[in-house]
Amino acid sequence: MEVKQAKSLISSLFVNGSSVSGRVRFWDGSEISFGREAPAFVIHFKTPEALDALWGNLSMGFGEAYTRGDIDVDGDLGEVVSLAYKEGLFSKFSPMQKIHLCWLNLRKKASLKQSKLDIQAHYDRGNFFYRLWLDKGLNYSCAYFNSTDDSLERAQMQKIHHSLKKLRLKPGQRLLDIGCGWGSLVAEAARSYGVKAVGLTLAENQYELGCRRIEKEGLSDEAEIRLQDYREIPDEENGIYDRIVSIGMFEHVGKENIQIFFEKVAKLLRPKGILLLHTIARLKPEPLDPWLKKYIFPNGYIPALGETVEAAQDVGLDFSDLEDLRLHYDLTLGHWIERFEANALQVRRMMGKQFVRMWRLYLHGSQRSFRHNRLHVFQLLYSMGCRKDWPLARDKLTATSAVTDYSGLLHFPSHCELR
Numbered sequence: 001m002e003v004k005q006a007k008s009l010i011s012s013l014f015v016n017g018s019s020v021s022g023r024v025r026f027w028d029g030s031e032i033s034f035g036r037e038a039p040a041f042v043i044h045f046k047t048p049e050a051l052d053a054l055w056g057n058l059s060m061g062f063g064e065a066y067t068r069g070d071i072d073v074d075g076d077l078g079e080v081v082s083l084a085y086k087e088g089l090f091s092k093f094s095p096m097q098k099i100h101l102c103w104l105n106l107r108k109k110a111s112l113k114q115s116k117l118d119i120q121a122h123y124d125r126g127n128f129f130y131r132l133w134l135d136k137g138l139n140y141s142c143a144y145f146n147s148t149d150d151s152l153e154r155a156q157m158q159k160i161h162h163s164l165k166k167l168r169l170k171p172g173q174r175l176l177d178i179g180c181g182w183g184s185l186v187a188e189a190a191r192s193y194g195v196k197a198v199g200l201t202l203a204e205n206q207y208e209l210g211c212r213r214i215e216k217e218g219l220s221d222e223a224e225i226r227l228q229d230y231r232e233i234p235d236e237e238n239g240i241y242d243r244i245v246s247i248g249m250f251e252h253v254g255k256e257n258i259q260i261f262f263e264k265v266a267k268l269l270r271p272k273g274i275l276l277l278h279t280i281a282r283l284k285p286e287p288l289d290p291w292l293k294k295y296i297f298p299n300g301y302i303p304a305l306g307e308t309v310e311a312a313q314d315v316g317l318d319f320s321d322l323e324d325l326r327l328h329y330d331l332t333l334g335h336w337i338e339r340f341e342a343n344a345l346q347v348r349r350m351m352g353k354q355f356v357r358m359w360r361l362y363l364h365g366s367q368r369s370f371r372h373n374r375l376h377v378f379q380l381l382y383s384m385g386c387r388k389d390w391p392l393a394r395d396k397l398t399a400t401s402a403v404t405d406y407s408g409l410l411h412f413p414s415h416c417e418l419r
Helices: 003-013 048-056 058-068 077-086 096-107 112-123 127-131 152-166 184-193 204-216 255-268 290-295 305-314 326-342 344-351 353-371 394-398
Strands: 022-025 031-034 041-045 071-075 174-178 196-201 223-227 241-247 269-281 317-324 376-384
Touching: 003 031, 003 048, 022 077, 041 048, 041 077, 048 058, 058 071, 058 290, 058 353, 071 077, 077 353, 127 204, 127 344, 152 184, 152 241, 152 269, 152 326, 152 376, 174 184, 184 196, 184 204, 184 223, 196 204, 204 223, 241 255, 255 269, 255 305, 255 317, 269 305, 290 353, 305 317, 305 376, 326 344, 326 353, 326 376, 344 353
Parallel strands: 022 041, 174 196, 174 241, 196 223, 241 269
Antiparallel strands: 022 031, 041 071, 269 376, 317 376
16 A cells, blocks of 8 residues: 555545544555544554555554554554544445454354363463452453542552452352452452352462462362362252352453353352342444454453343343443553553563563453444342342442551462462
8 A cells, every 4th residue: 555545445434524533644654644633652663564454454453463563552542442442444445344253253162172272362371460450359351430539459459358248248258250350359358247158260370379268268168269160060069058249351252152151151150149249241242353363352242231131131031230341441441551661671571572562452442342332241140030129229239438447458378289
């Protein structure tokens, strides 16, 4: 593509002006600007091929070229993503990207073996890597902010208690956490609520460190973490769990396994047992972004609210409450981005330059997806059969007290090796 043609194509995207101001620099050094304010960024196309790739598939073309360094951004990368959302650029590019999306979705089925490989591909990058930019408790999911001034540690602890309070836990009850990560919620549920807690993960690094943590904190009689898929839970455990919670795992289930997930939950719960499902979701069905699907979340699927509610209803789960934490995830990702950038040089030494660029784009892109109302974080509350004892006032169900005592803040003891 010649520079003259490239300028014409870029200009045609903003024929009516742009609500975001920026500048595009081409491989020959020439530039064009758009918007009415000072540019928030400069997008530098270093080769004609980097621009060509966008017309076939905006997300994949930009993502791969940015990761390689064939596209560079001076300034606010997040505003580049905002530009795509505000100006509807995804819909202005070739319909070939829709064909590519369908191909990615049909290429692999989330079998038990494939699910384990997909989870390990994302989460088994090494515990030390995640320690660089997550909170001290290694909570890799949306936090809960009572105030924008809350620290990430405080907000993550508030998320744990916000979730556990909705479950109306009582001492001696059995709690199952499907997708427990490094075990923060499992440990806190056992310690503060007196329940018998079991957590499931498919990531070996999470499992090994979580088990050492449970042992170090003296919770081995009350808490357990297993390296196990929810579909592998034996039939002997059907009907023994009073409560089930799943935070940030449902996105890995896969569209074809949504019904299977709820069928298994229904078998595991006691009558009148309660499920809290915390998941990223959309308002209507849509394939996962192809770049994210290939490089970040292999075989992932962001469920739609309607298909989630319908699948749960089909197995006898009674819907009770819905809360949207979309704005909380925007804030959470802001903290992650800040911490990631503060440790970018160390990540680069560990993972390489291209990984840093890939992960930076993933974090910024995710934040803007929530900010621009493209993605939501829903907490859905169900019971196994209808319960008539839910609080009449919603604030009694969802009220969360700020954490002020940090003497018992969940974190990994210094002796725990972070591989």
